[in-house]
Amino acid sequence: MHTDSELIAKVIVKGEHQAFNGLVVKYQSGVRQFLRRLTAGDHALADDIAQDVFIIAFQKLSQFKGTGSFSGWLRKLAYHRFIRVIQTGANKYESPCDVSWQSLQTSDSIEADILAESLMKMLEPDERMAITLNVSEGFSHSEISNITGVPLGTVKSFIARAKDKLNKVVQSNEQVVA
Amino acid sequence: MTNDTMLKSLLTYHQQLIGDDFIHQLMNKIDTAYKRRQWILGICSILGIIFGYVGLQTIWPQQWLLLQYLPDNSFYILETIAIVSVGCVLTWVFKDEFEHG
Numbered sequence: 487m488h489t490d491s492e493l494i495a496k497v498i499v500k501g502e503h504q505a506f507n508g509l510v511v512k513y514q515s516g517v518r519q520f521l522r523r524l525t526a527g528d529h530a531l532a533d534d535i536a537q538d539v540f541i542i543a544f545q546k547l548s549q550f551k552g553t554g555s556f557s558g559w560l561r562k563l564a565y566h567r568f569i570r571v572i573q574t575g576a577n578k579y580e581s582p583c584d585v586s587w588q589s590l591q592t593s594d595s596i597e598a599d600i601l602a603e604s605l606m607k608m609l610e611p612d613e614r615m616a617i618t619l620n621v622s623e624g625f626s627h628s629e630i631s632n633i634t635g636v637p638l639g640t641v642k643s644f645i646a647r648a649k650d651k652l653n654k655v656v657q658s659n660e661q662v663v664a
Numbered sequence: 665m666t667n668d669t670m671l672k673s674l675l676t677y678h679q680q681l682i683g684d685d686f687i688h689q690l691m692n693k694i695d696t697a698y699k700r701r702q703w704i705l706g707i708c709s710i711l712g713i714i715f716g717y718v719g720l721q722t723i724w725p726q727q728w729l730l731l732q733y734l735p736d737n738s739f740y741i742l743e744t745i746a747i748v749s750v751g752c753v754l755t756w757v758f759k760d761e762f763e764h765g
Contacts, residue, residue, distance in 0.1 A: 503691065503694060503695065503698070506691075506694070507687065507691055510683075510687050510690060510691070511683070511687060514681065514683040514686055514687060514690075515677075515680050515681040515682075515683060516677075518681050518683070518686070519677045519681060523675075533686060536686070537686070537689065537690050537693065540690050540694075541690070541693060541694060541697065544694050545697075595678035595679040596678075596679060598674075598678040599677065599678045599679055601674070602674055602675050602676075602678075605674065605675070617675065618675065621671060621672055621675045621676075622675045622676055622677055623677075649667075649668075649671065652671055652674075652675075653667045653671065656667055656670050656671065656674075657667070
């Protein structure tokens with residue numbers, strides 16, 4: 487099993503596409519999940535952006551400095567690509583939240599992911615990015631700031647607002663269940 | 665269960681996405697883009713050689729011979745610099761090809 491650095495070196499120095507295939511296999515799920523959250527459940531759009539992200543990553547691999555994680559670098563590319571898409575494309579992100587509150591607790595993993603993606607519709611794109619990187623992926627505030635280029639204070643603000651909005655949903659769900 | 669714990673359990677990634685089709689499609693796109701780049705590089709190189717040859721032909725008959733008779737040998741210096749420069753450019757352009765076989 488090769489490390490990320492070894493695979494990256496093989497792609498850059500020897501031009502081995504197969505080594506990049508190894509990186510894609512390792513990281514495709516995380517990047518696609520991240521984009522599914524950003525697009526609030528638009529799987530087709532998320533996969534299209536994910537394809538673009540890996541193509542850009544392949545083209546710019548020599549620019550990866552190795553100071554942070556490769557996973558973080560991919561998230562950075564994904565976030566910037568997503569922002570570009572929503573700035574240039576039709577606004578698909580104003581649909582009302584259609585979460586069924588009674589189903590907030592589910593044991594099915596597919597349903598659970600669809601529910602989490604639906605919850606993202608309540609948030610602004612920046613808030614989705616911050617809360618997903620922080621809560622779903624475990625990045626710290628400063629790491630998110632480094633990855634996205636958003637100031638640390640703004641990242642904290644995005645996360646706080648997102649948590650506030652989602653907590654209201656959770657609380658209202660608890661009331662309904664009670 | 666606290667709100668933060670509830671949020672964490674709600675928002676965590678619950679499944680590992682299987683990506684055989686995704687990866688296959690992506691690697692095809694990368695291969696296509698790589699081949700396109702090779703074609704563009706090759707065509708541009710050929711065009712460069714053709715235009716360079718045409719340009720050389722336009723000055724060759726008269727000035728080549730005249731330049732040779734310059735008293736200070738500056739023509740030979742220019743000729744050497746030109747040959748070395750072309751060699752450097754060709755090496756730089758095709759460096760990847762030499763290295764990757």
